[in-house]
Amino acid sequence: MELLVLEGKIKEKTYGKQKIYFADQAQFKDVSDADLKAMDCRISALNEEVQALSQSCRQLDAELKELNSSLTTEEMMSEMGRLKEECSSSRERLKNIKSASNHVTPEEKEKVVKEHNIYVREWRKRKRLASDMMDTILEGYPKSKKEFLEEVGVETDEDCKVVVPTV
Structure with a gap:
């Protein structure tokens, strides 16, 4: 310096x-005012050119990304072969299932459906009882229902994304 x-x-x-x-x-x-204005015009033109080139570059990058993520012809052919094999094995399996003689009898099916209905009714009953108990507790509880459930450690069906089946 x-x-x-x-x-x-x-x-x-x-x-x-x-x-x-x-x-x-x-x-x-x-520098004269005319020179400054000419420089400003040049800067504006260059900025517009930069924006146009940037937009073009983004489009080309997106196209390149799309092309890189797609399968090549060889990969597509091998995938088609694998899917054809899977399809034929599934057809064979379906044929075996249809021809099998050990199907479930209507009596067995009815028994399973009745048990299922009993368990679903019991599930609904217990869920309603638990909900009623929580509502009773929450009447005098100073915090929200969500905070109560977190504090107690209760996971609801909705938290686990479980839907009670229809009877």
Whole structure:
């Protein structure tokens, strides 16, 4: 910095122990208003060009990303082969299931459906009882229902995204 001061390219001011360096304004020539306006126009044109190029670049990047994420012809052919094999094995399995003689009898099916209905009714009954108990507790509880459930450690069917089946 001292060398630049000696060459006259920058100036130095001393304030106590601190030194401040700044450009010597005398070395710059005066610029007319017309030149400034021309420079502003040039800057605006260049900014528009930069925006257009940036938009084009973003579009090309999106297209490249899409192409990179798609399967190649070889990968597509192998995927088709795998799917055809899976389809044929599923058809064979379906054929075996249809031809099997160990189907569930209507009596067994009816028994399972009755048990299912009993369990669903019991589930609904217990859920209603638990809900009634919580509502009774919440009448005198100073916090919200959500805070109560968190504090007690209760997980509801809705929290677990479970739907009670219809009977």
